[in-house]
Amino acid sequence: DTFGLGRTALPEEIAAWDKDVRPDGTGLPDGSGDVLTGEEVFADQCAVCHGDFAEGVDNWPKLAGGAGTLADEDPLKTVGSYWPYLSTAWDYVNRSMPFGNAQTLDADEVYAIVAYILYSNDLVDEDFVLSNETFADVELPNHDGFILDNRLETEHSKWVGEPCMENCKEDVKVTMRAMVLDVTPDEGKDEPAPAMVEDAPVVEETKVEEAPVEEVVALDPELVAAGAKVFKKCKACHQVGDGAKNKTGPVLNGIIGQAAGAVEGFKYSKALKAKAEGGLVWTDETLAEFLRKPKAFMKGTKMSFAGLKKEKDLAAITAYLTSLGN
Amino acid sequence: ATPDPLITEVQPWASGLGDGVDASPYGLPIQYEGDVVRRNVEWLTADTISSINFTPIHALDGTITPQGCAFERHHSGAIDLKKDDYRLMINGMVDRPLVFSYADLERFPRENHVYFCECAANTGMEWAGAQLNGAQFTHGMIHNMEYTGVPLRTLLEEAGYDTAGKWVYVEGADASSNGRSIPMEKALDDVLIAFKANGEALRKEHGYPVRLVVPGWEGNMWVKWIRRIEVTDAPVESREETSKYTDVLENGIARKWTWEMDAKSVVTSPSPQAPITHGKGPLVITGLAWSGRGAIKRVDVSKDGGKTWETARLAKPGEKMALTRFYLDTNWDGDEMMLQSRAMDDTGYVQPTKTQLREVRGLNSIYHNNCIQTWLVRANGEAENVEVS
Numbered sequence: 001d002t003f004g005l006g007r008t009a010l011p012e013e014i015a016a017w018d019k020d021v022r023p024d025g026t027g028l029p030d031g032s033g034d035v036l037t038g039e040e041v042f043a044d045q046c047a048v049c050h051g052d053f054a055e056g057v058d059n060w061p062k063l064a065g066g067a068g069t070l071a072d073e074d075p076l077k078t079v080g081s082y083w084p085y086l087s088t089a090w091d092y093v094n095r096s097m098p099f100g101n102a103q104t105l106d107a108d109e110v111y112a113i114v115a116y117i118l119y120s121n122d123l124v125d126e127d128f129v130l131s132n133e134t135f136a137d138v139e140l141p142n143h144d145g146f147i148l149d150n151r152l153e154t155e156h157s158k159w160v161g162e163p164c165m166e167n168c169k170e171d172v173k174v175t176m177r178a179m180v181l182d183v184t185p186d187e188g189k190d191e192p193a194p195a196m197v198e199d200a201p202v203v204e205e206t207k208v209e210e211a212p213v214e215e216v217v218a219l220d221p222e223l224v225a226a227g228a229k230v231f232k233k234c235k236a237c238h239q240v241g242d243g244a245k246n247k248t249g250p251v252l253n254g255i256i257g258q259a260a261g262a263v264e265g266f267k268y269s270k271a272l273k274a275k276a277e278g279g280l281v282w283t284d285e286t287l288a289e290f291l292r293k294p295k296a297f298m299k300g301t302k303m304s305f306a307g308l309k310k311e312k313d314l315a316a317i318t319a320y321l322t323s324l325g326n
Numbered sequence: 327a328t329p330d331p332l333i334t335e336v337q338p339w340a341s342g343l344g345d346g347v348d349a350s351p352y353g354l355p356i357q358y359e360g361d362v363v364r365r366n367v368e369w370l371t372a373d374t375i376s377s378i379n380f381t382p383i384h385a386l387d388g389t390i391t392p393q394g395c396a397f398e399r400h401h402s403g404a405i406d407l408k409k410d411d412y413r414l415m416i417n418g419m420v421d422r423p424l425v426f427s428y429a430d431l432e433r434f435p436r437e438n439h440v441y442f443c444e445c446a447a448n449t450g451m452e453w454a455g456a457q458l459n460g461a462q463f464t465h466g467m468i469h470n471m472e473y474t475g476v477p478l479r480t481l482l483e484e485a486g487y488d489t490a491g492k493w494v495y496v497e498g499a500d501a502s503s504n505g506r507s508i509p510m511e512k513a514l515d516d517v518l519i520a521f522k523a524n525g526e527a528l529r530k531e532h533g534y535p536v537r538l539v540v541p542g543w544e545g546n547m548w549v550k551w552i553r554r555i556e557v558t559d560a561p562v563e564s565r566e567e568t569s570k571y572t573d574v575l576e577n578g579i580a581r582k583w584t585w586e587m588d589a590k591s592v593v594t595s596p597s598p599q600a601p602i603t604h605g606k607g608p609l610v611i612t613g614l615a616w617s618g619r620g621a622i623k624r625v626d627v628s629k630d631g632g633k634t635w636e637t638a639r640l641a642k643p644g645e646k647m648a649l650t651r652f653y654l655d656t657n658w659d660g661d662e663m664m665l666q667s668r669a670m671d672d673t674g675y676v677q678p679t680k681t682q683l684r685e686v687r688g689l690n691s692i693y694h695n696n697c698i699q700t701w702l703v704r705a706n707g708e709a710e711n712v713e714v715s
Contacts, residue, residue, distance in 0.1 A: 059372035071578030172631030
């Protein structure tokens with residue numbers, strides 16, 4: 001009856017991939033974490049996008065607040081105000097966060113982060129400890145806020161049949177125009193001209209800076225490739241390459257050899273500006289020192305990154321950034 | 327009249343030579359079509375890694391979307407996954423938990439089907455009012471391809487699924503995992519494990535080497551880089567099916583499990599990015615219609631904002647859960663038009679107006695906005711996105 005294709009999935013393999021957690025807590029591993037630990041882990045791992053208080057940075061998701069806003073004009077849907085099940089928060093943090101560095105947190109850290117998210121939504125006290133045992137005690141406020149799809153009853157039964165073809169309305173007026181808002185991206189039809197203008201200086205720069213080009217050639221390609229992989233941890237905030245823009249963090253093209261705080265248009269922290277005034281230049285050594293433990297190297301930096309523990313990752317990332325040149 | 331030098335004079339292309347074969351071993355569109363590309367709306371999301379872009383539907387015709395301009399939606403970026411590194415696991419309530427390699431999948435009997443894939447958020451920015459000026463931006467979170475793949479049913483049978491398992495949970499290999507719960511009934515019906523689209527391998531951005539195809543249902547369920555299928559007795563209630571892809575109604579209560587994409591249509595030309603440039607006279611009005619609940623039976627077009635309607639010509643009879651192209655071959659008198667299209671599917675459902683939708687759902691649903699769209703075409707041929715009374 002069957003094709004006899006495929007092979008038996010081993011228990012270890014199933015355990016490695018089957019990590020989903022159900023609303024009743026099925027699938028949760030043993031472990032625990034308290035709010036205060038969670039606050040620290042959150043600051044290191046999550047705050048760069050979600051804010052120190054889970055309030056969200058720029059367009060990144062807000063995780064706290066919004067209680068009672070679901071029926072408002074612009075509801076704020078957070079873990080506290082909208083999510084029906086705590087299991088979903090645990091599962092998502094465990095499998096997909098931090099953004100760009102997923103599946104690096106241990107179970108206790110995930111419990112701690114989720115405990116802190118609950119705390120930031122005023123749902124638990126600061127001495128709360130979330131564990132596989134206390135999990136079932138927490139019911140999220142919007143637990144009962146969902147109904148099953150009822151479009152067939154509420155819409156389809158009404159919107160069937162032979163539609164009107166003539167004299168369907170007496171009068172038609174334009175009531176709103178998209179042009180008023182002016183939020184549509186440019187089509188790119190007039191882009192060729194600006195692009196050519198931009199091209200010119202790029203060509204000049206490569207001519208002038210022959211020295212760095214040689215340096216790039218001398219880099220170990222394997223180390224650069226390893227660095228490109230390490231850089232995935234940075235991509236949530238930093239862009240590189242052609243067309244890179246400042247995001248949560250500044251563009252990093254040509255950062256090696258550059259004075260600190262010099263990327264045009266990026267709003268640096270006071271801490272970084274102070275270092276820049278003190279003459280900090282990003283070299284392999286200074287950058288490695290920063291990335292090893294950002295908050296120790298520069299107290300008050302905006303960069304909420306826990307740091308790279310392995311020396312070979314540090315060597316790889318600096319090689320990769322050097323390879324980017326300008 | 328003056329003779330046209332393009333005709334009377336020998337042109338360089340009629341005298342010299344063109345490119346040889348292999349000038350472009352994998353061809354790209356000619357340079358003059360360089361503006362027929364996907365575009366994103368930067369202010370919509372925090373970063374392009376977790377974002378969406380839009381198919382240039384205003385510039386395409388027929389129904390098949392070329393992969394290179396079919397919209398992309400990633401939650402943790404488009405990953406690079408080799409066929410050799412690909413594994414698909416089936417576990418949970420099955421007699422034989424199995425792991426398949428890519429090569430294994432190619433040994434099962436396979437099928438070909440054309441289906442549209444529409445993001446549930448398509449037209450989502452238009453709930454509160456006319457906002458984006460172009461069919462690409464208002465309706466471009468859709469593509470339509472011919473898929474080659476193995477029915478999910480075949481793989482479930484291979485693993486010996488337990489009939490007490492009412493759900494399958496599907497997840498991808500990327501960091502987002504994008505897990506979704508799908509009722510077993512649908513899984514056994516028409517869901518495909520697909521590895522080719524429009525005859526060639528899936529593109530990286532569409533889940534190379536293997537993605538799930540869930541005909542007629544919201545795009546978020548079409549898990550890319552699919553790596554695991556778990557047969558379960560209950561839904562997982564993952565992030566994608568609770569905090570996202572649920573629809574808040576006016577009273578703050580949200581609908582969940584709104585899987586089917588309702589019947590919908592849009593005029594793709596003329597439209598804001600595809601104005602009329604030829605003045606009055608013969609004019610082809612064209613657009614796309616689709617329904618996640620069946621086949622398109624009829625499309626009507628109005629030029630006066632819904633006062634009167636004419637039935638358009640379908641390029642081919644509508645096919646289930648696939649895009650249908652419609653044409654209204656007309657004679658434009660040069661007057662202003664308020665162009666609309668209205669789709670009907672074989673369930674008898676008629677695409678609603680925005681007012682009708684708002685009456686039931688309010689303004690905060692984000693997803694599943696299938697309202698009738700209006701383009702105001704002015705006497706100079708330019709068009710804009712408007713709302714009408």
